[in-house]
Amino acid sequence: MMFTLITGAGAGIGKALAFECARKNMNVLLVALPGPELESTVNEIRAAYRNIACYCLGIDLSRPESFCGVYKWVKENNFHVNILINNVGVGSKGDFEHTETIFYERQLELNVHAATMLTRLFLPDLKAHAPSHIMNTSSMGGFYMIPGKTVYIASKAYIYYFSRSLRLELKQHHINVSVLCPGGTNSNANTIAINKELKGIAKRSILLPEEVAAEAIDKMMKGKARIIPGFINKLSYHISRLVPEFIQQMIISNAFRHVKKHKY
Numbered sequence: 001m002m003f004t005l006i007t008g009a010g011a012g013i014g015k016a017l018a019f020e021c022a023r024k025n026m027n028v029l030l031v032a033l034p035g036p037e038l039e040s041t042v043n044e045i046r047a048a049y050r051n052i053a054c055y056c057l058g059i060d061l062s063r064p065e066s067f068c069g070v071y072k073w074v075k076e077n078n079f080h081v082n083i084l085i086n087n088v089g090v091g092s093k094g095d096f097e098h099t100e101t102i103f104y105e106r107q108l109e110l111n112v113h114a115a116t117m118l119t120r121l122f123l124p125d126l127k128a129h130a131p132s133h134i135m136n137t138s139s140m141g142g143f144y145m146i147p148g149k150t151v152y153i154a155s156k157a158y159i160y161y162f163s164r165s166l167r168l169e170l171k172q173h174h175i176n177v178s179v180l181c182p183g184g185t186n187s188n189a190n191t192i193a194i195n196k197e198l199k200g201i202a203k204r205s206i207l208l209p210e211e212v213a214a215e216a217i218d219k220m221m222k223g224k225a226r227i228i229p230g231f232i233n234k235l236s237y238h239i240s241r242l243v244p245e246f247i248q249q250m251i252i253s254n255a256f257r258h259v260k261k262h263k264y
């Protein structure tokens with residue numbers, strides 16, 4: 001029996017991705033922090049989609065030893081993974097120097113190391129079960145420079161280029177690598193609060209996690225390299241490629257000017 005493994009699947013975009021996979025008759029393995037949120041997501045999926053298998057592992061992915069823990073859990077239970085979705089990640093808002101180093105350690109572990117290490121660990125299995133898929137969640141933010149979101153933006157740019165390069169390497173092995181680049185998404189109380197403060201085009205581009213997930217899974221299955229959910233987001237991305245960098249920067253700074261400083 002083949003499974004899709006999704007990290008950060010207890011809430012937000014990850015939960016919506018898990019529901020979308022289940023809706024498409026795909027068996028799912030959900031990985032997120034241990035707790036009632038993850039348990040209730042599993043129960044909701046099992047109740048709504050009785051014909052698929054759904055299991056979960058509660059684990060803190062900000063701990064380096066957790067990556068081997070996830071792999072061990074999969075092997076011990078004889079699950080076969082042919083789709084890996086590295087979705088876990090945390091955002092932040094605030095001047096670089098005013099955020100504690102411990103926060104950045106955790107953010108880099110979740111946003112950068114988790115995707116890199118899990119991909120490396122599962123690669124032999126994905127090769128063995130090819131044709132298979134890897135989808136990594138980056139962000140539209142990874143295309144731009146955004147003061148006050150420095151480490152987050154850099155981590156998402158890493159995920160973008162990691163995925164695009166890996167795609168070229170794995171093509172010969174029939175492993176598709178897609179990178180999901182959502183714009184603002186009302187995924188949790190924090191993002192909803194931040195998104196409320198956005199202005200102009202940035203405000204109009206906000207999507208629901210379910211909208212992001214539906215487009216993401218559809219395009220991943222079609223083997224798309226870069227997935228930018230939502231018409232306005234796609235349009236802004238393509239226009240921004242034609243606009244000089246200083247104009248791009250003026251538009252972005254204006255959109256984020258009103259956003260208060262949030263820490264996750």
Ligand SMILES: NC(=O)c1ccc[n+]([C@@H]2O[C@H](COP(=O)([O-])OP(=O)(O)OC[C@H]3O[C@@H](n4cnc5c(N)ncnc54)[C@H](OP(=O)(O)O)[C@@H]3O)[C@@H](O)[C@H]2O)c1
Pocket residue numbers: 007008009010011012013014031032033034035037038059060061062087088089090091110137138139140181182183184185186187188191
């Ligand atoms: N929301 C946006 O506007 C937006 C835009 C662009 C990109 N993204 C990216 O999309 C991805 C998902 O974002 P989201 O907004 O949906 O996030 P979210 O609502 O905060 O959900 C995050 C999920 O990750 C899990 N998680 C958090 N810390 C963890 C840890 N230490 N170990 C294991 N699991 C952990 C959470 O578990 P619990 O449920 O137990 O807390 C939850 O299931 C992230 O990579 C994010 O950067 C988001």
